[in-house]
Amino acid sequence: MTEALTPERILEATEEVLRRYGPAKATVVDVARALGVSHGTVYRHFRTKSALREAVTKRWLDRTSEQLAACAEDPGPAGERLERWLTDLFSAKRHKAGDDPELFATYTVLTREHSGVVDEHISELEGQLARIIEDGRSQGIFTGAGTDAAATARAVFQATARFHDPAYAPQWSRPEVDADFTAVTELLLRGLTA
Amino acid sequence: MTEALTPERILEATEEVLRRYGPAKATVVDVARALGVSHGTVYRHFRTKSALREAVTKRWLDRTSEQLAACAEDPGPAGERLERWLTDLFSAKRHKAGDDPELFATYTVLTREHSGVVDEHISELEGQLARIIEDGRSQGIFTGAGTDAAATARAVFQATARFHDPAYAPQWSRPEVDADFTAVTELLLRGLTA
Structure with a gap:
């Protein structure tokens, strides 16, 4: 058999x-x-070639969101979790881009073909962020976060695009990028805890 | 004659x-x-075709930075100026992209050819931002800004990339983009005034 x-x-x-x-x-x-x-x-x-390519794209993106899920669901202090979540996201994307550039380029093409899958991926990541932000509000840490955790999550995700959007991948090997990441993350954390 | x-x-x-x-x-x-x-x-x-294309690219980018210079040099309260500067930058880029998409596409090609000109443009814009941030510190408004105004300016510029980086131009006509801009800007302002 x-x-x-x-x-x-x-x-x-x-x-x-x-x-x-x-x-x-x-x-x-x-x-x-x-x-x-x-x-x-x-x-x-898989009924069509397109369905197969869509499924493989989803699987590739899911690998990242699955890695981050544990940090989002952790019951610990939200400030540290937010920082860790953003660091892990950047690290995951950077590894994908750096360790296997050909496969990364391939998926960059596929994500253009299947933008619906990308939108779902972003929604899932923003959902994880919203959970951390909500926890931070109930922990009394994120007093500057406003009442709409989803909207705040979206703002944090967009403000850190430089460190996860594949469009910026060519810049992720520059020496200043780690200092840049720290500066942006700290500024956002200050805004959330204000 | x-x-x-x-x-x-x-x-x-x-x-x-x-x-x-x-x-x-x-x-x-x-x-x-x-x-x-x-x-x-x-x-x-212009000694070469490349020098001519570089000069025309610089002229196109300078139009934006010249528009914003007055706001950067204004002696008023830094919080309002920062918000206005970011709003004007987004508005200028959006108009360039929307009013004359062919010319915008042309300059997108040219900026790829002359990345040195783009780097100078970004330095100039970050310099204007740094001036506002410095003023905000000496006005006692930006107490969360840290001592390095240039580094903070860079962080603000990078965190708002979605609203000025031409890579995002296709998204600038989406209905949610104004709310997104407001959410990111407010979060950053809270971080600066924390």
């Missing part, structure tokens, strides 16, 4: 095929060949 | 030629033809 063909195995193979051939050339036939199955079998799990 | 051929007239003609032919096709010969002179005459003022 052959190993069961799970959606997860198809997505792993898809990522590998994308890495090897690039987003412009990778086909469903390549994915099927890598798995030793027919392309019809792949289509039974 | 013909009208004197000033660098300013050449730059005006260059902008017009860029607008008409686009950055990929526009040549010095087109500029010379538009002015009714030989291309040798243009080269007497």
Whole structure:
């Protein structure tokens, strides 16, 4: 009996095929060949090439939000958690960009194709931030945060775009970027605790 | 006697030629033809095509920083000035992007070619911000600003990138962008006055 063909195995193979051939050339036939199955079998799990690419993009983005979820749900002091969450987000994005630049470039193309998946990813991250901010308000720490935690989370996320938006990836290896990150984060934390 | 051929007239003609032919096709010969002179005459003022494109890029960016200079030098309360400066910067960039999208796209290409000119532009804008922040410290308003006005200015500039970096121009027509701008600006102002 052959190993069961799970959606997860198809997505792993898809990522590998994308890495090897690039987003412009990778086909469903390549994915099927890598798995030793027919392309019809792949289509039974993902109805179109676009659905497959969308799912692999979501999986790639989910890796980051899953890493950050624990920090968002931590019951500790919100100030430290916010700082850690922003640091971890920057670190995760930076590693993705630096450790495997080809795959990062591939996903930059895919995220343009599937902007709905990106919007959901951003909503999820902002939701995690909102949870930290709400905790900070109930802990009496974030007295400057206003009553709308979601709106404040959105402002914090947008104000730190330089440290997570892939558009800025070419600048993440510059020597001044860590000092910049600290300065922005401290300024925002002061605003929240004001 | 013909009208004197000033660098300013050449730059005006260059902008017009860029607008008409686009950055990929526009040549010095087109500029010379538009002015009714030989291309040798243009080269007497700008030694290379690249120097001419650099100068026209600088002129385009300078228009924005000149608009903002008065607000930076104003002796009034720094909090209001900071808010006005950020609002005026966003408004200026937004108008450039919205009123003349072709010219905006052209300059987006040119700024990639001449990143040194862009760096100088950013330095100038951060210098204006630093002046407001320094004033705010000496007025006793920006008690949360730290002693390094230049570093704080850089942090404010980076935290508001969404509202001036041309990479975000496609989002400036979204309905939520004004509320986003207000939320980020207020959070930063609270951080400065903390």
